[in-house]
Each structure stands twice: as C-alpha cells, then as structure tokens.
Amino acid sequence: MQAAKLQTAQVFSFHGGIHPPENKTQSLQLPLGKPSLPNELILPLGQHIGQSSRPLVKVGDKVLKGETIAINNGFLSSFLHAPTSGTIAAIEERLIAHPSGLSDLCIILAPDGNETWTPLEPLDNWQDISKTDVLAYLSEMGIIGMGGAGFPTQVKLQGAHKNPLTHFIINAAECEPYITADDMLIREKTLELVLGIEILQHLVEADNIVIGIEDNKPTAIAALKAILSERNSQIQIAVVPTKYPSGGEKQLIQLLTGKEVPSGQYPADIGVLCQNVGTCVAVHDAITLGKPLISRFTTLTGDALKAPQNVEVLFGTPVAHLLEYADFEPKKLSRLIMGGPMMGYTLDSAAVPIVKTSNCILAASKKELPAPAPEQACIRCGMCEQACPASLLPQQLLWFSKSQEFEKAEHHNLFDCIECGACSYVCPSSIPLVQYYRHSKSSIREAREANVKSDLAKQRFEARKARQDAEAAEKEAKRLARQKASSNKATDKKKAAPEKAAPTAAAAPATTDESKKLKVDIAIGKSKLKKLQKQLLEAQENEHVEEINNLQLQVTDQEKAIASLEEQLAQMTSAAPDAPATNTAKASPAPVSDELKKAKVDVALIGVKLKKLQKQLVETPDDQELKDKVSAFETDLKAAQDTVSKLSESTQASTNTAAAEPKAAISDELKKLKIDAAIAKAAVKKVEKALKKAEEINAPEIEAIRQQLQEAQQRADELEKTLANPEAAAPKAAPVKAEPETNVDADAAKKRKIDLAIAKAGIKKAEKNIQLLKEQGKDEAEINASEWPSKLKEAQDKLAGLEKEQASEATAPSVATVTSAPIATANIDADAAKKRKIDLAIAKAGIKKAEKNIQLLKDQGKDESEIEASEWPKKLIEAQQKLAALEAEESTSATSVSTPVEKTAANSEAKVEPEMDLATQIKKEKIAVALAKAQINKLNKRLESSPEEADNIKQEIVATEQRLQSAETLLEKLIHSQTNMQENR
Amino acid sequence: MLTVLLAIGILVLLSLIFGAILGYANVRFHVEGDPIVDQIDALLPQTQCGQCGHPGCRPYAEAIANGEAINHCPPGGQATIQALADLLDVEAVPLDGDHGTESAKRVAVIREDECIGCTKCIQACPVDAILGAAKQMHTVIADECTGCDLCVEPCPVDCIDMVEVGVTAKTWSWDKPQGIAATSLNVIATDRQAEVTH
Known part of the structure; x- marks a missing residue:
C-alpha cells in the first residue's frame, strides 16, 4: 500500500531547464569523511539572511561545544553556537565566503580538542508544548535553511501559518552538478530526516508531505523508501527527472504541485512550504538530541582534489583545511568555487570558512571549468528564453540591464529571476546574462534603499522644519499675548481716562498719546498679519497641512487683534474731540489765541466786505437793498467784534486762571458755516455776474436776476446770522456781497513785500555774522571794525525806508488788526491790511528775536554791561519803536479811512478815534504782558541753570510777575472799555 | 435641408456632450499643487x-x-x-x-572624547541625526546621517569627521559585466554543450 502511495505521487513539469553534465559520482566514491579539528574556527556573525548576530562572548572566554556564542539581532536573525569546545581567540574582521571577497566580523574560536559538549537539553515534549515555543526553541538552536539562502527556519515556519498548507515539500532534488551532500545526508541520516520531517509536519500540519528527489539518487531513494514503509509513514516520495534547476524552490513546487508561485509572492501564499533535507535533519537533532546547528554535510569535489568526498564539517572550518583533508593538488587548481558550478561563486582565498549554507567546495581544474569565452553580441537566437525555468525573457532583460533601464527590467519581472544560470549556460554568444541581472538587481535594490533613506531624511527634515516653525509660532504667540495684555491694560487706562478727564483735566494729551500708541499697535499688527498670510500662502503651496492649520489660526487671531485695536482707536478718536469740547479740560492758551486770531481775521474780512458794499453803495446810491445789506453787515461786524473781545477776555482769563475754553466744537461748526457761506458767496457772485451782464446789455430780465440775487443774499444772510449767533461762538464772516473790485495795485504791493523780505534777510544775515564773530570771542571793537555792523545798519535803514514807503503808499489803510475800526472806505483793500498785519508780525518777531539773543548772551555768562554794549538791546528798542510806529500808522490809516466812510455811509456812525486809542493801548498792554511773561520764563530758566543766583532771580521773578499782573489788569480794563464802547455804539 | 439641419444639430449635441465630459474631468481630476x-x-x-x-x-x-x-x-x-x-x-x-564633486557616501562621525557639548552641530543638522544635550557628549545616528557636511563647519573644536561608508558584505553589489570583447571570470560555464529541453 505504501508502495502504491509512493508511486501515485504525481510529478508535473516546469518550463525550460538544462541538462549539464552531472559530475556527481566523483564525490560519492568515498564514505562520509570526518575532517580533524582545524587550528581555528572562523565563525562569521552573518551566516544567514538578515541582521548579523550579536556576539555573547568576549575574547578569551572558554566555551563548550554547542554553547551559544551569539544571539539573534532582531526578527530576521539567528543564533550561533560554538562548534567545538575551546577559547575565543578573537572577534575580528576576516575574509568570508561571499562573492564580493570582502571581510566581515567573525568570532575566532581556538579549539581545545576536547570536544566537551555543553549540557544538552532536548525538547522531548515538543508534541505537548505550544508550537510557538517549539519555533522559539528552533531559533535558539540556530536552525536556518540549509539549501542556500540561509533563511531562518522559524521565520519560514511562522510564515507558513498564514494559509492552510496543502503541501509540505522536502527538497531533496539537489539538481546542481557535482554536489552530493544531500544525497549523502539522506543515505547517512535517513531516520533522522524522517523524524525531522515528522516534527515539522507536527508544526505546520500540511495535507500532503512530499519528498522531492531527483532520479539520479537511487541509493537515497531506496533508503528513504525503506524507512518510510518501515514506519508506515504518510510521507510521499516524488522522484523527479534530473533536470537543472528542479531543485529550485519554485521549480520543485511546480514539479510536485503543478502550481506556480505568483510573481512577488511566497510559496506560503499558495499553501506550500518547502524545506531542505539538511534543515529537517537539523530540526531533528535540535529537538530530540538538543544539539544546536554546529555542523553540516559538505561536498569536496573537483579535479584538483585527489580524494573528492562528502564530509561532515564543523562550521568555521577553513576551506584550506578541508582541501588539505581531500588531498588537494594546487597545481591542478584553476578556480576554487564555493557552491556548485552553476550558482556558486569563485573564492579568492582558501582561508574562508565553511558556513551554514556551504554545500560544496569545488576545486576545479582548467579542463573542468575553462575560463568563460569572451562575450559576443547577442544574436537573438532565443535559446535563453527556451532555457529559463522562470519563464522570463532573458534577452529583453539583458537589453534593459545593459542600458540601465531598470524600471523596464522590473516590469519584465527581473526579480523573478532565480539566477540559476541556465540562460548563460545555453547562450551561444557566451553572454554572462546572470551577471547582468545580478548587477541590475543590486542597482535597483540600492536605489530602493536610497529612496527609503531619502524619504526618511525628507520626513525628518520636514519634521524638524515643522518643529522649528511651531517653536517660532509659539514664541510669536507668547509675544503677541504679552503685547495684547499690555495693550489691554492701556485700553483699561484709556477707558478710565475720559471719565477722569471730564472733571479733572490732562485727558486730551493722554488720549492722543493713547491713540498714537494704538495706531502703532495696529500698524505692527497689520504688518504681522501680512507676514503670516505670506507664510500661509507658502505653506499652502508646499502642502504642509499642520503648518497651514497653525498659520490659519494665527492669522485669525491677528485679524481679531487688529480689529479690536481699531475699535479702541475709533472709540478714542470719538472720545477725543468730546473731551476738550464739552468738558473743562485744561485748554492751553494757544487754542484760545488761535480762536481769537480767527475771530480777528473774521472781523477784518467782514470789514473788507463792508467796505466793498459801501463802495458799491457809492456807485449806486439809491439801491435800498445794498443799504440794507451794509447795515446788516455792520451788525454782523459788531457781533464779530463782540466775540473777539469776549475771546480776548477769555484769553486773559485762561492765561490768568488757566481756565478751560471750548474749542473743537466751535471750530468745527465754524468750518461748516464757513463752507456754507462760501457756497452762498459763490452763488451770489454768479448771480451778480449775470446781473452785470444784463445791465450792460440792458436786458429785460434784469429784474428777475435781481430777484435771484436777492434770494441768494438772503440765504447768505441766514448763514451769516447763524455765524453771528453768539451760541456758536466766533461769528463767521460770510462773504455775502463780495465785489471783485480792487483799486490798489496788487503787483506793486507784492514787489514791495519782496523788497522788504530781501532787506530783512540782509539784516538777518548781518546779525548772524555779528553773532558769529561774537561767539568767536572777538571783542566789540573788532566787530565794529568789520563791515558787518555797517551792513546791518544799511539794511535796517533800507528796511525802514521800505516800510515807510509802504505805509505812505497805502492810501487806503485797512481795518486789519485786532480791534481796529470796523467801517472802512471802498478804496481800502484787503491786501494792504494783510500787509500791515504781516509787517506787524515781523516787527513782533524781530522783538522776540532780539530778546532771545539778549537772553542768549546772558546765558553765555556775559554780564549786563557787555550785553548793553552789544547791539541787541538797541535793536530791541528799535524794533519796539518800529512796532509802535507801525501800530500808530495803522491807527491813523484807520482814522483816515473812517472819514470817507462817515461821509458816504450815512448809517454808520462809528466813533473811531477813541476806539483807535483804545486799540493801540490794548495792543501795547498785550505786548507788555507778553514781554513780562517771556521774562518770567527766562528767569525761571536761569533759575534752573544757575541755582547760586537763586535769590536774585527769584526777586526778579516776583517783580516781573507784579509787572505782568498790573499789565494784565490794565489790558483787561482796556478791553472792557473797548467792548463797552462798541456796545454803546 | 433637413439633413443639413440634422447634421448640424447632431454635431452641436455631440460638442455639448463632450464639452460637458471635459468640464467634468477638469474638475474631477484636478491636480492640486505642482506635480x-x-x-x-x-x-x-x-x-x-x-x-x-x-x-x-x-x-x-x-x-x-x-x-x-x-x-x-x-x-x-x-x-x-x-x-x-x-x-x-x-x-x-x-x-x-x-x-562640488560627486563623492562616495559619507557619514559624520563625532570624535566623542573631544566633543565639548556645544550643541552647534545639533542645530546645524537638517535631519536631526545628531543626538546630545548642552555640555553632554554628542553623537551621530549613522543611519539617519545624510552626509551633508553641514555639521562640520559649526563645530568649534573640529571633532567631526566625514567618514566614507565602506562597502560591507551586506551592501556589496555585483559589478556590471565589462561587455562584449571583454573577458569575465565570474560566470561559470562548465560545459559548452548547449542543450535545451522543454
């Protein structure tokens, strides 16, 4: 029945394959040899596929036979045991059995010759304990695939659990020429083999167990059959025809099951497990005897050996030692090959050791293995395709490999090539096809590894970048938070500020400061936002998802921050005008004086308008309308003057008591009214123009136009009234009836002005030079000797002349300054008034400058006499005189103006004379007040700079203050009387 | 006349259909970024x-x-x-x-007894392949090192060497055959009797 079973084992076929001379008989002539112990055993740490083992021993350690000397280093790794007892001589780099001829780390064991076994612990209860434990035990016994690849057995067995196994195939084909190690193993250790298979079957539980063996091993087959029938085993024997490479795993599977292992998959994927006979024996030895894997059967063959044979050899035995054992004839040796003639590789040195996968040492003579013929061009005969056992297209693969088109080679399933060498063997052009494929394969593997590594580097680089960005963002966020906190504090302060400001003061500057700060914050925030948005854009471009989220968050935060800041600013600005307008904030004198100035200008403007009207009135004496207008204007003017006086009063008040004065609201309203008035004025002008035209041509529509004009004027009047409204403070001079006529030549005025300016510049220059000389320490005499004082005098003379000229030429003096007479004649022109004003201002500035210079001299420590000696006091007096003269001139001109006004304007009865006096006096007093104030300031400054003179200065200050006070009271009185007078009028 | 109109109609219909397909494809298979x-x-x-x-x-x-x-x-x-x-x-x-010139793959190696622990190389390393802390010895994770040289410059004590990664048995790869008219010793041809079986 057993026999029948054995014969029924079906054998299929695989594509291709070759029939090289077997040359197996040579090594089977002698029985299994047992070489003596070599002087040293060289045990490479990397005898298997995967990570090298980690040595457990140190140099000098004494080890027993079978003792573990290196353990696995990771999943795909293995244990290593001492093949014999001895001492660890070294752990160093030694040449290893590798096609590269490179060295690798090896444990060198010096045998002591005793062969003392370490206590063996067989796994007797392997049938009872879990399979995982058995696999772990196999791993610890250092069992790896003995067929050639050196794949750790326990890993392969674990993989076999993926799918239920249909076939468990034991590979005993040994198809490669010359090699008879497995044949000998089966013959010598038949029972151990069968027992090993049974243990493995227990572990994998396959449906069928088949031993695949080539028909060129009849002795082995017979021995197996005998044992199997003896044990009534379910193991089948499949005798396959001799054909290279039937011993290849995939080929044998195809032979025995008819199934092909798909490309890129493993036999376990189709429910097949394949194990080498050597592995089965090793498993048996490990489990039932407790012996780790420390030796193997190796074929020593080749013509260069007199006694070719199989030997059971300890791992680490140098090849040279074995060659010696087999009566090596060096002279005959052409090539020393590890492995078979088809898939083996040439050894450069006989010093390399036997390792777990070394199944053959072929010491070939030249006759046996002639040097390969030179490569010739491919003739596309297609024989390689016929020979390929993996059904590939070797020719195509060759092209791709030659041209480095690895991608295409991969597409042609390069990695399914088992490198059997059949194609090279049949190639008539002697092309080393396998070597091309090997090169391509290793290039592709390298590229893949480089890719993996570069991906890793990229990943790490990006992770680092992300981390750095996150750190920066965190820092930025913290900074922002701090800034926000501080700005919040500021906002709180600011919120409190208006409340505080209402009753107290000092809010306005605070708020402006605050708003300035807020504005700066907003600007910073905006720039930051811009930056963040830029980053975000970049991140989006680079598809950094984490970054994008992060940045988007930041951007929104930033936007919020800016929005809140802007809100704050808006609040602030709306609060700011309120504060000074409605409250009693400590308004500085400056705005009031501004106000005053404006009011004064208004008065002047109204005066001018009035003059124009009056002039018109002269031309058309019977125009009742105009007369009405003029009278209305006069009222306006009075109101304006009232405001001016009020304002000047308040100026006094503010200077004395630092009382608050409304400002912003008034000016706003004024502005608005002004605009309205300007519009009205434009309308009036237009209508007047039309009227004029109509008059010229005596058109009948004159009446209608006149009516229009009246309407426009009414409108302007209304505005005027609003402006004049005392509630709205400073009245606005609405240019109601502005007539575009001017008698005075503006060009001449301009020219004079320029002359004046030049003269003044000359004076300035001269003064500057004198000052410079003084600073340079030259004494008065020297300075006088220089041409500058004379120049200065010349210039001053010239200036005086010009000014006089201007004054005399101004036949129509204007209303001009502060409280000058309101009613002017028609000849008077605004330009002249303006000019006069400018002159006055210049004169004042001159006084100020002179004072300043005197002060400077004083500060420089010059004593009174020196200062007196300098020209400045003189200048000051001169300037003051000039100012007085100008003012007097102005008042006279105003008087002269008033006469014709009185003549022409019947309605206006202005008492000019006393008013004029009053105005001059007020002005003088004002100047006195200003001077006193300036002196006080100066004195205070001096007090600071020279504390030793404190008493003197203080006394001076007190005196000046008294003076100031008296001047102010006088001024007040004067203004009062002026107001009264105006009111009376 | 009818045939002409029919033909035009069919063509218009077809163009609309294909336009719709193209428009859909443009949206559906839109590629983000620059591939x-x-x-x-x-x-x-x-x-x-x-x-x-x-x-x-x-x-x-x-x-x-x-x-x-x-x-x-x-x-x-x-x-x-x-x-x-x-x-x-x-x-x-x-x-x-x-x-620069193409050179064999190298990795940075820190001579650890000379390292002063300044962390400058750590900051310079673009792939975080250097391990260490302030005033602690640093070392390079050789597997992560890309051999970019960027850590060599900042080292104040010049204790970083760029060491070529030698070929080991694991990283060794087969040479490319020399090609036609060049003899190669690596291919074993036992016999020249070419025989092909099926």
Whole structure:
C-alpha cells in the first residue's frame, strides 16, 4: 500500500531547464569523511539572511561545544553556537565566503580538542508544548535553511501559518552538478530526516508531505523508501527527472504541485512550504538530541582534489583545511568555487570558512571549468528564453540591464529571476546574462534603499522644519499675548481716562498719546498679519497641512487683534474731540489765541466786505437793498467784534486762571458755516455776474436776476446770522456781497513785500555774522571794525525806508488788526491790511528775536554791561519803536479811512478815534504782558541753570510777575472799555 | 435641408456632450499643487546639504521646475542628473563642478572624547541625526546621517569627521559585466554543450 502511495505521487513539469553534465559520482566514491579539528574556527556573525548576530562572548572566554556564542539581532536573525569546545581567540574582521571577497566580523574560536559538549537539553515534549515555543526553541538552536539562502527556519515556519498548507515539500532534488551532500545526508541520516520531517509536519500540519528527489539518487531513494514503509509513514516520495534547476524552490513546487508561485509572492501564499533535507535533519537533532546547528554535510569535489568526498564539517572550518583533508593538488587548481558550478561563486582565498549554507567546495581544474569565452553580441537566437525555468525573457532583460533601464527590467519581472544560470549556460554568444541581472538587481535594490533613506531624511527634515516653525509660532504667540495684555491694560487706562478727564483735566494729551500708541499697535499688527498670510500662502503651496492649520489660526487671531485695536482707536478718536469740547479740560492758551486770531481775521474780512458794499453803495446810491445789506453787515461786524473781545477776555482769563475754553466744537461748526457761506458767496457772485451782464446789455430780465440775487443774499444772510449767533461762538464772516473790485495795485504791493523780505534777510544775515564773530570771542571793537555792523545798519535803514514807503503808499489803510475800526472806505483793500498785519508780525518777531539773543548772551555768562554794549538791546528798542510806529500808522490809516466812510455811509456812525486809542493801548498792554511773561520764563530758566543766583532771580521773578499782573489788569480794563464802547455804539 | 439641419444639430449635441465630459474631468481630476516639483523632489537625494545653493532639496526641485540647471546636485551625482534628464526630457549634462564633486557616501562621525557639548552641530543638522544635550557628549545616528557636511563647519573644536561608508558584505553589489570583447571570470560555464529541453 505504501508502495502504491509512493508511486501515485504525481510529478508535473516546469518550463525550460538544462541538462549539464552531472559530475556527481566523483564525490560519492568515498564514505562520509570526518575532517580533524582545524587550528581555528572562523565563525562569521552573518551566516544567514538578515541582521548579523550579536556576539555573547568576549575574547578569551572558554566555551563548550554547542554553547551559544551569539544571539539573534532582531526578527530576521539567528543564533550561533560554538562548534567545538575551546577559547575565543578573537572577534575580528576576516575574509568570508561571499562573492564580493570582502571581510566581515567573525568570532575566532581556538579549539581545545576536547570536544566537551555543553549540557544538552532536548525538547522531548515538543508534541505537548505550544508550537510557538517549539519555533522559539528552533531559533535558539540556530536552525536556518540549509539549501542556500540561509533563511531562518522559524521565520519560514511562522510564515507558513498564514494559509492552510496543502503541501509540505522536502527538497531533496539537489539538481546542481557535482554536489552530493544531500544525497549523502539522506543515505547517512535517513531516520533522522524522517523524524525531522515528522516534527515539522507536527508544526505546520500540511495535507500532503512530499519528498522531492531527483532520479539520479537511487541509493537515497531506496533508503528513504525503506524507512518510510518501515514506519508506515504518510510521507510521499516524488522522484523527479534530473533536470537543472528542479531543485529550485519554485521549480520543485511546480514539479510536485503543478502550481506556480505568483510573481512577488511566497510559496506560503499558495499553501506550500518547502524545506531542505539538511534543515529537517537539523530540526531533528535540535529537538530530540538538543544539539544546536554546529555542523553540516559538505561536498569536496573537483579535479584538483585527489580524494573528492562528502564530509561532515564543523562550521568555521577553513576551506584550506578541508582541501588539505581531500588531498588537494594546487597545481591542478584553476578556480576554487564555493557552491556548485552553476550558482556558486569563485573564492579568492582558501582561508574562508565553511558556513551554514556551504554545500560544496569545488576545486576545479582548467579542463573542468575553462575560463568563460569572451562575450559576443547577442544574436537573438532565443535559446535563453527556451532555457529559463522562470519563464522570463532573458534577452529583453539583458537589453534593459545593459542600458540601465531598470524600471523596464522590473516590469519584465527581473526579480523573478532565480539566477540559476541556465540562460548563460545555453547562450551561444557566451553572454554572462546572470551577471547582468545580478548587477541590475543590486542597482535597483540600492536605489530602493536610497529612496527609503531619502524619504526618511525628507520626513525628518520636514519634521524638524515643522518643529522649528511651531517653536517660532509659539514664541510669536507668547509675544503677541504679552503685547495684547499690555495693550489691554492701556485700553483699561484709556477707558478710565475720559471719565477722569471730564472733571479733572490732562485727558486730551493722554488720549492722543493713547491713540498714537494704538495706531502703532495696529500698524505692527497689520504688518504681522501680512507676514503670516505670506507664510500661509507658502505653506499652502508646499502642502504642509499642520503648518497651514497653525498659520490659519494665527492669522485669525491677528485679524481679531487688529480689529479690536481699531475699535479702541475709533472709540478714542470719538472720545477725543468730546473731551476738550464739552468738558473743562485744561485748554492751553494757544487754542484760545488761535480762536481769537480767527475771530480777528473774521472781523477784518467782514470789514473788507463792508467796505466793498459801501463802495458799491457809492456807485449806486439809491439801491435800498445794498443799504440794507451794509447795515446788516455792520451788525454782523459788531457781533464779530463782540466775540473777539469776549475771546480776548477769555484769553486773559485762561492765561490768568488757566481756565478751560471750548474749542473743537466751535471750530468745527465754524468750518461748516464757513463752507456754507462760501457756497452762498459763490452763488451770489454768479448771480451778480449775470446781473452785470444784463445791465450792460440792458436786458429785460434784469429784474428777475435781481430777484435771484436777492434770494441768494438772503440765504447768505441766514448763514451769516447763524455765524453771528453768539451760541456758536466766533461769528463767521460770510462773504455775502463780495465785489471783485480792487483799486490798489496788487503787483506793486507784492514787489514791495519782496523788497522788504530781501532787506530783512540782509539784516538777518548781518546779525548772524555779528553773532558769529561774537561767539568767536572777538571783542566789540573788532566787530565794529568789520563791515558787518555797517551792513546791518544799511539794511535796517533800507528796511525802514521800505516800510515807510509802504505805509505812505497805502492810501487806503485797512481795518486789519485786532480791534481796529470796523467801517472802512471802498478804496481800502484787503491786501494792504494783510500787509500791515504781516509787517506787524515781523516787527513782533524781530522783538522776540532780539530778546532771545539778549537772553542768549546772558546765558553765555556775559554780564549786563557787555550785553548793553552789544547791539541787541538797541535793536530791541528799535524794533519796539518800529512796532509802535507801525501800530500808530495803522491807527491813523484807520482814522483816515473812517472819514470817507462817515461821509458816504450815512448809517454808520462809528466813533473811531477813541476806539483807535483804545486799540493801540490794548495792543501795547498785550505786548507788555507778553514781554513780562517771556521774562518770567527766562528767569525761571536761569533759575534752573544757575541755582547760586537763586535769590536774585527769584526777586526778579516776583517783580516781573507784579509787572505782568498790573499789565494784565490794565489790558483787561482796556478791553472792557473797548467792548463797552462798541456796545454803546 | 433637413439633413443639413440634422447634421448640424447632431454635431452641436455631440460638442455639448463632450464639452460637458471635459468640464467634468477638469474638475474631477484636478491636480492640486505642482506635480512636477514633487516628482523632481522624489529624485533628489534629500541630503538637504544646500550645495546646490538652495536651502534644501525641495527648493532646488522648485528651482528646477522653474528652469534651473539639473546638474547642481553633487550628492545625487550623475545618476540623479540622468534621472532628472529622463523625467524632464532634457539632455543629461555632467555635474557642475562649482557646486562640488560627486563623492562616495559619507557619514559624520563625532570624535566623542573631544566633543565639548556645544550643541552647534545639533542645530546645524537638517535631519536631526545628531543626538546630545548642552555640555553632554554628542553623537551621530549613522543611519539617519545624510552626509551633508553641514555639521562640520559649526563645530568649534573640529571633532567631526566625514567618514566614507565602506562597502560591507551586506551592501556589496555585483559589478556590471565589462561587455562584449571583454573577458569575465565570474560566470561559470562548465560545459559548452548547449542543450535545451522543454
């Protein structure tokens, strides 16, 4: 029945394959040899596929036979045991059995010759304990695939659990020429083999167990059959025809099951497990005897050996030692090959050791293995395709490999090539096809590894970048938070500020400061936002998802921050005008004086308008309308003057008591009214123009136009009234009836002005030079000797002349300054008034400058006499005189103006004379007040700079203050009387 | 007349249908970003060494996509240039010597007893391959090191060496045969009796 079973084992076929001379008989002539112990055993740490083992021993350690000397280093790794007892001589780099001829780390064991076994612990209860434990035990016994690849057995067995196994195939084909190690193993250790298979079957539980063996091993087959029938085993024997490479795993599977292992998959994927006979024996030895894997059967063959044979050899035995054992004839040796003639590789040195996968040492003579013929061009005969056992297209693969088109080679399933060498063997052009494929394969593997590594580097680089960005963002966020906190504090302060400001003061500057700060914050925030948005854009471009989220968050935060800041600013600005307008904030004198100035200008403007009207009135004496207008204007003017006086009063008040004065609201309203008035004025002008035209041509529509004009004027009047409204403070001079006529030549005025300016510049220059000389320490005499004082005098003379000229030429003096007479004649022109004003201002500035210079001299420590000696006091007096003269001139001109006004304007009865006096006096007093104030300031400054003179200065200050006070009271009185007078009028 | 109108109608209908299909495809298969930059970036060696003059491999990829020369990457060498040339369908030019020369793969090794623990190399390393802390000895994780040289310059005590990664039995690869008319000793041909069986 057993026999029948054995014969029924079906054998299929695989594509291709070759029939090289077997040359197996040579090594089977002698029985299994047992070489003596070599002087040293060289045990490479990397005898298997995967990570090298980690040595457990140190140099000098004494080890027993079978003792573990290196353990696995990771999943795909293995244990290593001492093949014999001895001492660890070294752990160093030694040449290893590798096609590269490179060295690798090896444990060198010096045998002591005793062969003392370490206590063996067989796994007797392997049938009872879990399979995982058995696999772990196999791993610890250092069992790896003995067929050639050196794949750790326990890993392969674990993989076999993926799918239920249909076939468990034991590979005993040994198809490669010359090699008879497995044949000998089966013959010598038949029972151990069968027992090993049974243990493995227990572990994998396959449906069928088949031993695949080539028909060129009849002795082995017979021995197996005998044992199997003896044990009534379910193991089948499949005798396959001799054909290279039937011993290849995939080929044998195809032979025995008819199934092909798909490309890129493993036999376990189709429910097949394949194990080498050597592995089965090793498993048996490990489990039932407790012996780790420390030796193997190796074929020593080749013509260069007199006694070719199989030997059971300890791992680490140098090849040279074995060659010696087999009566090596060096002279005959052409090539020393590890492995078979088809898939083996040439050894450069006989010093390399036997390792777990070394199944053959072929010491070939030249006759046996002639040097390969030179490569010739491919003739596309297609024989390689016929020979390929993996059904590939070797020719195509060759092209791709030659041209480095690895991608295409991969597409042609390069990695399914088992490198059997059949194609090279049949190639008539002697092309080393396998070597091309090997090169391509290793290039592709390298590229893949480089890719993996570069991906890793990229990943790490990006992770680092992300981390750095996150750190920066965190820092930025913290900074922002701090800034926000501080700005919040500021906002709180600011919120409190208006409340505080209402009753107290000092809010306005605070708020402006605050708003300035807020504005700066907003600007910073905006720039930051811009930056963040830029980053975000970049991140989006680079598809950094984490970054994008992060940045988007930041951007929104930033936007919020800016929005809140802007809100704050808006609040602030709306609060700011309120504060000074409605409250009693400590308004500085400056705005009031501004106000005053404006009011004064208004008065002047109204005066001018009035003059124009009056002039018109002269031309058309019977125009009742105009007369009405003029009278209305006069009222306006009075109101304006009232405001001016009020304002000047308040100026006094503010200077004395630092009382608050409304400002912003008034000016706003004024502005608005002004605009309205300007519009009205434009309308009036237009209508007047039309009227004029109509008059010229005596058109009948004159009446209608006149009516229009009246309407426009009414409108302007209304505005005027609003402006004049005392509630709205400073009245606005609405240019109601502005007539575009001017008698005075503006060009001449301009020219004079320029002359004046030049003269003044000359004076300035001269003064500057004198000052410079003084600073340079030259004494008065020297300075006088220089041409500058004379120049200065010349210039001053010239200036005086010009000014006089201007004054005399101004036949129509204007209303001009502060409280000058309101009613002017028609000849008077605004330009002249303006000019006069400018002159006055210049004169004042001159006084100020002179004072300043005197002060400077004083500060420089010059004593009174020196200062007196300098020209400045003189200048000051001169300037003051000039100012007085100008003012007097102005008042006279105003008087002269008033006469014709009185003549022409019947309605206006202005008492000019006393008013004029009053105005001059007020002005003088004002100047006195200003001077006193300036002196006080100066004195205070001096007090600071020279504390030793404190008493003197203080006394001076007190005196000046008294003076100031008296001047102010006088001024007040004067203004009062002026107001009264105006009111009376 | 009817035939003409029919023909026109059919053509209009067809154009509308295909237009709709194209429009849908444009939306459905829209590609975000610039795929060519990713492809170029994938070919670059990712050493992030900056020898090309860009702060990393991706910026250089972007520059190449914008027309910069492909031969500015010494770590990638001729192989990278070839790959880029194939990808971009341009001529493979020799490596630009201005940016450095192609050298064997190297890793940084810190002479640890000389290290003062300044962390400068850690900050310089673009791939975080250096381990250490302030005033502690630093060391290079050789597997992560890309051999970019960037840590050598900042080291104040010059204790970093760039060491060539030698070929080990694991990293060794087969040489390419010398080709026609060159003898090779690596292929074993036991017999010249070519025999093919099926």
